[in-house]
Every structure is written in C-alpha cells, then in structure tokens.
Amino acid sequence: MFNWFQKKEKKPKLFEQVYNLFKKSSDFFNYYSSEAKTPFWVCYQTTIVDSKILHEFILPYLLYYPLESAKDIQRIVPIEQIIVTDKIEEIRDKILTGYVMVQLDKNDRYCALIRSELNETREVGIPEVEFSVVGPKEAFVESLDTNLNIIRRRLPIHQLRVKELTVGNLSKTKVAVLYVDQIANKENVQTVLQRISDIDFDHINDSSYISEIITDNQFSPFPQLLDTERPDRVCSVLVEGKVAIIVDGSPHALIGPTTLVEFFSSFEDYYINWYLSSFFRLIRGFAVAFSILVTPIYVAVLSFHYELIPKDLMATLITSRREVPLPPILEALFLELTIELLREAGARLPTKVGQTIGIVGGIVIGTASVEAGLTSNVLLIIVALAALASFTTPVYKMGNTIRLIRFPFLIFADIWGLLGIVYCFSLMLAHLLRLTSLGRPFLEPIYPLRINDLKDAFVRLPFSKLSKRPTYVQTNNRQRFNPKDAQEKKDIDE
Amino acid sequence: MVNDRFKISPYLALFVISTNQIGVGVLGFQRIIAKSAGHDSWIAIILAALCVHFLLFIMYMMLKKTDGDIINIHQNIFGKLIGNFLSNLFIVYLIVQTILVLRTYLEVLQVWMFPELNIWVFSFYFLGLAVYIISGGFRVVVGICFFSIVLPLYLWFSAAFPLEFSSFRNLLPIFDHSIKDMALATKDMTLSIIGFEIILVFYPFIKNPEKSHKWAHFGVMYTTLVYLVMGVTALIFFSPGQLEKTIWATLSMWKIVQMPIVERFEYIGIASWMLVVLPNVCLSLWGASRLLKKIYNVKQKYMLWAIALFVLIISGLLTNRKEINVLNEIYSQVGFYFLYLYIPFLFIATLILYKVRNKE
Numbered sequence: 001m002f003n004w005f006q007k008k009e010k011k012p013k014l015f016e017q018v019y020n021l022f023k024k025s026s027d028f029f030n031y032y033s034s035e036a037k038t039p040f041w042v043c044y045q046t047t048i049v050d051s052k053i054l055h056e057f058i059l060p061y062l063l064y065y066p067l068e069s070a071k072d073i074q075r076i077v078p079i080e081q082i083i084v085t086d087k088i089e090e091i092r093d094k095i096l097t098g099y100v101m102v103q104l105d106k107n108d109r110y111c112a113l114i115r116s117e118l119n120e121t122r123e124v125g126i127p128e129v130e131f132s133v134v135g136p137k138e139a140f141v142e143s144l145d146t147n148l149n150i151i152r153r154r155l156p157i158h159q160l161r162v163k164e165l166t167v168g169n170l171s172k173t174k175v176a177v178l179y180v181d182q183i184a185n186k187e188n189v190q191t192v193l194q195r196i197s198d199i200d201f202d203h204i205n206d207s208s209y210i211s212e213i214i215t216d217n218q219f220s221p222f223p224q225l226l227d228t229e230r231p232d233r234v235c236s237v238l239v240e241g242k243v244a245i246i247v248d249g250s251p252h253a254l255i256g257p258t259t260l261v262e263f264f265s266s267f268e269d270y271y272i273n274w275y276l277s278s279f280f281r282l283i284r285g286f287a288v289a290f291s292i293l294v295t296p297i298y299v300a301v302l303s304f305h306y307e308l309i310p311k312d313l314m315a316t317l318i319t320s321r322r323e324v325p326l327p328p329i330l331e332a333l334f335l336e337l338t339i340e341l342l343r344e345a346g347a348r349l350p351t352k353v354g355q356t357i358g359i360v361g362g363i364v365i366g367t368a369s370v371e372a373g374l375t376s377n378v379l380l381i382i383v384a385l386a387a388l389a390s391f392t393t394p395v396y397k398m399g400n401t402i403r404l405i406r407f408p409f410l411i412f413a414d415i416w417g418l419l420g421i422v423y424c425f426s427l428m429l430a431h432l433l434r435l436t437s438l439g440r441p442f443l444e445p446i447y448p449l450r451i452n453d454l455k456d457a458f459v460r461l462p463f464s465k466l467s468k469r470p471t472y473v474q475t476n477n478r479q480r481f482n483p484k485d486a487q488e489k490k491d492i493d494e
Numbered sequence: 495m496v497n498d499r500f501k502i503s504p505y506l507a508l509f510v511i512s513t514n515q516i517g518v519g520v521l522g523f524q525r526i527i528a529k530s531a532g533h534d535s536w537i538a539i540i541l542a543a544l545c546v547h548f549l550l551f552i553m554y555m556m557l558k559k560t561d562g563d564i565i566n567i568h569q570n571i572f573g574k575l576i577g578n579f580l581s582n583l584f585i586v587y588l589i590v591q592t593i594l595v596l597r598t599y600l601e602v603l604q605v606w607m608f609p610e611l612n613i614w615v616f617s618f619y620f621l622g623l624a625v626y627i628i629s630g631g632f633r634v635v636v637g638i639c640f641f642s643i644v645l646p647l648y649l650w651f652s653a654a655f656p657l658e659f660s661s662f663r664n665l666l667p668i669f670d671h672s673i674k675d676m677a678l679a680t681k682d683m684t685l686s687i688i689g690f691e692i693i694l695v696f697y698p699f700i701k702n703p704e705k706s707h708k709w710a711h712f713g714v715m716y717t718t719l720v721y722l723v724m725g726v727t728a729l730i731f732f733s734p735g736q737l738e739k740t741i742w743a744t745l746s747m748w749k750i751v752q753m754p755i756v757e758r759f760e761y762i763g764i765a766s767w768m769l770v771v772l773p774n775v776c777l778s779l780w781g782a783s784r785l786l787k788k789i790y791n792v793k794q795k796y797m798l799w800a801i802a803l804f805v806l807i808i809s810g811l812l813t814n815r816k817e818i819n820v821l822n823e824i825y826s827q828v829g830f831y832f833l834y835l836y837i838p839f840l841f842i843a844t845l846i847l848y849k850v851r852n853k854e
Contacts, residue, residue: 305761308756309755310757313755416608417608418761418762419603419608419764419765419768422765422766422769426768426772427623427626429641430638433627433633433638443637447640449505
C-alpha cells in the first residue's frame with residue numbers, strides 16, 4: 001500500500017539486506033514512515049506479529065517521540081524485549097520468531113528488534129490421555145510459555161531453573177530443560193543438556209522426537225523417558241530431583257531418569273487413600289502379567305501340555321474347541337490381530353464413529369467367529385480380558401509396548417510351550433536389565449534392590465513414610481521432610 | 495583395575511554364589527548321596543556344607559591377601575608363565591562346567607518334556623540369550639543371578655505337597671552308617687554344590703570386597719537350605735528302594751503336586767528351572783571369557799563368541815546319556831581334587847609367600 005514511497009526513498013543498507021532476504025514471501029511487510037518526528041523504516045512478518053501490540057505499544061511511540069538512534073527506541077518503547085543489533089543473522093532469526101524490525105532513516109548502522117509475537121494457543125484443557133477422577137484437571141498445551149507458567153505457579157521457588165535450548169536445523173524448536181537446583185543431581189542435568197544440544201535433526205515436531213533421539217537405547221521397544229501431560233506430575237517429580245524436558249509445540253513433557261515401575265503408577269495414586277492406591281497398583285501389575293502371559297499359556301497348554309490341567313477344566317476347553325479346525329496358535333493370532341485391528345480402527349476414527357465400530361465390530365465379529373467355528377469361546381474370553389488388562393497401563397506409550405511384546409511370547413509358546421514362555425520372559429528380563437534411563441538402572445528398585453524406593457513402587461505407603469527422595473535419582477538432598485515431625489507417637493488419652 | 499561403575503554391591507555376592515551352586519543338581523542329587531549313606535544322607539548335606547564354608551573361607555583369605563582374582567594368585571605363586579598356564583586350565587574347567595550344565599538341563603528337557611527337542615536349535619537360542627546377557631556386562635549377569643533366586647521362590651511351596659504322603663520314620667535310626675559311607679556321601683554331595691569357586695573370578699568386581707565375605711557365606715547357607723529341604727523331603731517321601739530307582743527325585747516329587755487348575759506341576763517346574771540354569775551358564779561363560787581377556791589382553795566379546803560357539807558345537811555333538819556321564823565323571827574327579835587339594839595348597843602357598851615377603 002505504501003509502494004509508491006519505497007520507490008523514491010533509499011533504504012538504509014542493513015534494511016535493504018533484510019528486505020532482499022524476505023521480499024519473496026507474500027506475508028512479509030515493510031514500509032517507510034515519513035510523517036514521524038524521526039522518519040523510520042519498519043518491517044515484519046505479518047502472520048506472526050500481534051498487530052494489537054504493534055499499533056498500541058510500538059507505532060505511537062515511534063511516531064511522536066524524537067529519536068536519535070536505535071538505542072533510544074530501547075528506552076522509549078514500553079516493551080521489555082528490544083534488541084539493538086547490526087548482525088544480519090540475528091535479525092533474520094528474530095523476524096522469523098515475531099519481532100518487528102525498526103531502523104531510523106538516519107545514518108544509523110544499528111536497528112532495533114521489538115518483540116511483538118502473536119501467541120495463538122488453545123486454552124489449558126483437561127488431561128485426556130492421563131485422565132483422573134480426583135486431582136487437578138489441567139493439562140499442558142502446545143505453547144511453551146503457557147506450560148512454564150503453569151509449572152512456575154505450582155513451584156514458586158527461585159531454585160527452579162529453566163534452561164532453554166534451540167534444536168532442529170529447520171524447525172528451530174525451543175526446548176526447555178527444568179530442574180530444581182540443589183535437589184537435582186548435576187550429572188543428570190548435564191546428561192540431558194548435553195544430549196539435547198547434540199541433537200542433529202532437521203525438524204522437531206514433538207517431545208516424542210526428542211525422547212526417541214536422546215533415549216539411552218533407541219532399539220528398545222520400552223520407553224525410557226516418561227512422558228506426561230499433567231503439570232502436577234511434572235512438578236512432583238521435579239521436587240523428587242528429576243529433570244523435565246518441555247518442548248515448544250508439544251503438550252507432553254518428558255521426565256527422566258525413570259524406572260519401569262514408574263510407568264505403571266498413575267498419578268491419581270497420590271490423590272486417593274494409600275490403601276486404595278496400593279491395591280490399584282497391585283491390580284495393574286497383575287493386569288500386565290495377565291495380559292502378556294495368558295494367551296501364550298493357552299497356546300502352550302493346548303499345543304503341548306494338556307496333561308497340565310485337571311480333566312474337569314480340560315473338558316470345558318475341549319468342548320469349546322471341538323468345532324475349531326485351526327491349531328491353537330492360528331486361533332490365538334487371529335483373535336489377537338482382530339483386537340489390534342479394532343483398537344487401531346478405533347484410534348484413527350472420529351470418537352463417535354470409533355465407539356460404534358468398537359461395539360459393533362467387537363460383538364459381531366466375536367460372536368460370529370465363535371459360531372462359525374473359527375475360535376473357541378474360552379479363547380475369546382481370554383483374549384478380550386487380556387486386551388482389557390493391557391489398557392490399564394496408565395502411560396499410553398508403555399501400554400502400546402505391552403501390547404506389542406505379547407506377540408513374541410505367543411510365537412515362542414507355539415515353538416517350545418511353557419519353556420518358550422520362560423525363554424521369552426528371560427529374554428525380556430535380560431533386556432530390561434540392560435536398559436538404563438539417563439544412565440540409571442531401569443529395573444530399580446528391584447535390581448539393584450533399594451528398600452527405600454520399594455515404599456513407593458508396587459505399593460504406595462502413606463506420605464508420612466515417604467520422607468526420602470528416590471535413590472536412583474542420586475539427588476544431592478535425600479531428605480524431603482523430617483519424618484519425626486510427621487509421625488508423633490502419642491500415648492492413649494494424651 | 496575394574497572401573498567402579500561396573501562393580502556390584504557386596505550383598506549381591508549372596509545371589510551369585512548361591513545361584514551358581516544351585517543348578518540341575520537339585521533335580522536329582524538325592525539318589526546319588528543315598529547310594530552310600532542311605533537315610534542318613536541328610537547329614538552328608540550338612541557336612542558338605544561345612545566343607546564348602548571352610549573352602550569358601552580360605553578362598554576369601556587368599557583373595558583378601560592378593561586383592562585380585564585367580565590369575566593374580568597364580569602369578570604370585572608360580573610366576574607369570576606357569577601361573578598363566580594354570581589359569582588356562584581353570585578356564586577349561588569353567589568351559590566344561592558350562593557344557594555340562596547346559597547339556598544336563600537339555601537331557602532333563604528331553605526326558606521329561608520334549609523327547610524330540612532339537613539340541614542344536616535350543617542350545618543356539620539358549621547360548622544366544624547368555625551372550626546377550628553377558629554383553630551387558632557383569633552387572634547384568636548378576637541381575638540375572640538375582641532374579642534366578644527371587645523369581646523361583648514360589649517353588650518352595652512345592653516342597654509342602656509331598657509331606658502329605660511322607661513318613662518321617664524313614665529317617666530313623668539316625669547315624670546308622672559308617673564313617674566311610676558318610677565321607678563318600680559328603681564327597682558326592684560336594685560335587686552337587688560346586689560352583690562357589692566362581693568367587694575366584696568375580697572378586698575384583700565387588701565394591702568393598704571384604705564386606706561381601708559374610709554375604710557369600712549366607713549364600714552357601716541358602717543353598718544348603720534348598721538342598722536340605724529337597725533332600726529330607728525326598729528321603730521321607732520315597733522308600734529307600736524307590737529312591738534307588740528314581741533318577742530325578744525332585745521332579746518325581748513335583749509330579750504329585752496338585753492344585754485346582756494345575757496338575758503335573760513338573761512341567762512348570764522344569765520350565766522355570768531354565769531361569770535357574772541360565773545364570774550358571776552365564777557366570778561360567780563370563781568367567782572364562784573374562785580370564786582369557788585378562789591373560790591374553792584380547793577383546794572379551796570375541797572370546798565370548800568363540801567360547802559360546804565351542805560350547806554349542808560340543809553340546810550338540812554329545813548325543814547320548816553315556817557320553818554325558820563320562821564327561822560328568824571326569825569333571826567330578828577334577829572338581830574334587832581342585833577343591834580339596836588344589837585350593838588348600840594355593841592357600842598355604844599364598845600364606846607362606848606373604849609371610850616371606852613381609853619378612854623381607
């Protein structure tokens with residue numbers, strides 16, 4: 001709109017360079033203001049600049065105040081983040097992150113970069129992946145600043161450190177590493193910072209990218225960094241001395257170091273009575289074992305060891321399998337794959353259609369395949385229960401892993417029966433023993449055995465008993481509170 | 495020197511010692527000791543345990559003095575050349591131990607579970623798993639040892655079932671055998687609980703190794719308890735004539751375990767026993783490759799692969815019970831002389847050596 005001006009006026013050298021860099025983008029905007037007390041040049045990317053800030057807080061000051069140099073802009077415009085520079089690379093990067101470039105039409109070598117970034121984010125919502133009935137109902141969003149704000153409000157201490165790094169050659173993603181100074185182990189923090197700054201990748205979309213790149217063993221099906229969308233969980237582990245990683249554009253924070261047991265603890269466990277949460281944790285542990293082992297055991301028993309089960313139970317099994325022409329392994333694979341299909345279809349479809357497909361598919365296919373004689377009733381029940389059990393895993397990524405590792409178990413069960421199951425179990429155990437999370441053993445507190453950490457692992461003891469921070473974090477300050485204050489022993493009627 | 499990062503806590507010596515002692519032997523040692531000592535053979539178990547405690551004690555004395563492993567002990571006493579030669583013999587001993595443990599377990603599998611089991615394929619997978627574990631370092635090997643004690647704990651319950659059908663009078667009269675018979679039974683028993691000599695290899699891998707001394711003895715105690723319970727249960731469950739004919743007494747006892755949804759418990763037992771055998775194979779493979787690395791200064795992983803391949807070939811070539819028995823006999827003789835003659839000899843030599851050195 002001001003095109004006729006630009007033809008006449010000669011741009012300052014720096015501005016000219018910037019203009020040449022950006023002019024091919026149609027959302028790049030620049031103009032010359034000759035009406036101002038001191039004439040100046042302005043340019044910015046319209047799509048990422050908040051025009052409200054620009055018109056209320058930047059332009060009026062520039063128009064009505066006499067300005068000597070770019071330094072004066074820093075003094076007069078009421079915005080904190082103003083940079084005065086003449087480096088073309090810095091200007092380029094800042095313009096791309098929502099800064100407005102201003103250069104006075106004098107022989108000034110420097111220009112001012114004023115931050116007026118447009119923040120389009122969604123509202124802080126309720127956690128959907130890690131839903132809990134009781135407890136706080138806020139979840140992270142995609143904006144890094146909002147997420148940091150939520151955490152800062154929960155942890156108003158100056159020891160909470162935020163180290164910001166930029167990774168991704170093309171995406172220039174902001175990554176914040178959070179830890180509480182004097183509690184977190186320096187080595188852990190250093191490992192995380194080192195691994196993140198070593199990342200050489202073009203486009204970081206989400207925290208899962210970071211997780212996969214910096215993880216200890218990329219070839220493991222097990223996640224080695226916990227990801228969560230709950231700010232309360234992040235704050236509580238920061239206080240335990242762990243390190244959190246928050247990535248701009250991702251509503252999931254990463255937490256490390258972590259252990260296998262932590263993946264099976266839901267954060268709601270801390271909001272309900274400790275008897276209940278201990279019970280639920282045990283149920284979950286049982287569910288995982290059940291979901292991995294029960295179908296392979298069915299295959300092993302019916303293929304090799306039918307002597308193993310008493311004859312009354314055998315009769316039930318034989319009756320239900322009488323019409324089935326397939327060997328147990330094919331029968332089991334058929335049903336397991338059906339369940340996987342239903343799950344995958346349900347996950348890809350819109351919620352309402354997904355539910356319908358789930359119910360219709362589950363009931364219709366299940367009943368029909370039994371009636372058609374493709375599978376037995378008993379196996380249908382077992383597979384459905386196993387699927388149900390696998391969904392009790394509180395962390396979504398671990399749940400997927402559990403669903404995956406059932407298949408090797410199934411195949412080994414078909415080769416060597418019970419022996420194959422034990423073989424596969426030993427293999428899994430060996431793998432878990434070899435895994436580390438930020439260099440700390442993954443199977444802790446079982447191996448190495450740490451009695452203190454067992455208090456909050458398979459069960460959760462009351463808070464008054466949890467006076468020490470987890471051992472594997474190797475924190476500088478083990479004591480959370482003085483246990484003597486928490487449990488005053490009183491005599492009767494005193 | 496071993497880096498601190500790869501060292502284990504002292505208490506873990508309990509699991510390493512104990513798990514290396516408990517192996518396939520538990521499944522069928524009762525008949526062997528009952529051959530000479532009959533219903534008094536439970537005393538032989540205790541006597542053997544006392545011998546093991548003594549041997550372990552002098553091993554620890556030796557190791558504490560030398561502050562190294564068997565290679566250092568050998569080199570101190572015999573000098574580099576002869577010392578290394580003797581260490582090589584110890585490596586052969588460990589490799590034969592690996593072959594025997596693996597092959598005997600496969601024998602059990604073939605007899606009790608899968609007569610058609612392909613030795614080559616299963617050994618390949620089994621050794622592959624062992625190599626995978628050892629590649630993770632000693633810490634992971636010890637982890638497997640730990641779980642091989644903790645996870646099969648439920649098998650203890652199985653010892654309660656035969657009690658229903660047993661007669662305690664089988665044990666009477668006590669001390670009914672000659673000293674010679676008892677000694678023979680003790681000798682046979684010692685060979686069943688062999689395996690604690692692995693301490694000669696992994697001693698430098700313990701943090702504050704002096705502190706692990708008591709834990710190692712606890713480990714031997716646990717092993718003794720396992721053997722004692724299994725031995726006494728077998729003695730009171732089987733009549734003497736029956737026991738003579740029962741090769742795998744523990745397995746035969748498992749046969750009568752009955753639960754609402756499980757009959758033929760021995761299938762579960764034998765399959766779980768893989769977890770017990772696995773660390774034995776891992777430890778001796780690890781020990782052999784570790785010693786080779788230390789003597790010849792070669793990469794441990796190549797040595798590991800080579801030994802595993804060798805074990806695979808030999809155990810595949812051993813086709814029948816007779817050959818395994820011959821190997822077992824030789825191994826037993828060597829083990830006997832190694833423990834009762836060679837170890838005390840080494841101990842005395844070390845003592846004299848350090849006495850002389852201190853005087854200088």
